Amino acid sequence: MANNELRGARKMKSTIFCVISILILSGFSVLGMGDAGEKQESLRVSFSEPTLVENDGFVEIHTDGATTQLSEPNRPVLPIYVKTYQIPFRSTDIQVTCTPTDFNTVFLTQEVIPARVVPLSMLSEQTPYVKDPAVYGSAEFYPSSWYSFDLGAGHNENNSR
Secondary structure (H helix, E strand, O other): HHHHHHHHHHHHHHHHHHHHHHHHHHEEEEEOOOOOOOEEEEEEEEOOOEEEEEEOOOOEEEEOOOOEEEEEEEEEEEEEEHHHHHHOOOOOOOOEEEEEEOOOOOOOOOEEEEEOOOOOHHOOOOOOOOOOHHHHHHOOEEEEEOOOOOOOOOOOOEEEE
16 A cells, blocks of 8 residues: 555656646746836747756756746756846836746656755765655645746836836
8 A cells, every 4th residue: 555655646746747847838928017007018938848857866957948947945946937127116007917828748757856955165966955845745736826926126237216
């Protein structure tokens, strides 16, 4: 019975990471609006077929179209797309939507490599990987949402509001 439960847990983990791959291969349409619809901007983001690289018993996922990686401590490292919009100071009614389209699935035989949390001065080949059980031991999707966004106010790189 224990072996069947272990196989079931492994299959579930593989399924979770297959779904993560869907996120990576999806196309996204992003729409941002401000000031009661005065300005409307849309963006379409597409990712290429992922390249899977084995590393220390895990798999690393690389894809064209990603601008950086989601790299939360002890959680799977995933390619993501980040876009910054500058909107006028005191804008109101800001809405952001993201619509994933064109799904594809890639089946993984290994878990996605977790992000290490170690000072660079102590990072070595012997530094063990630590997996967050809330993610690697769960049947829930990771990340739990297709997108996230932050709103902030301040000065840009030109020191303008």
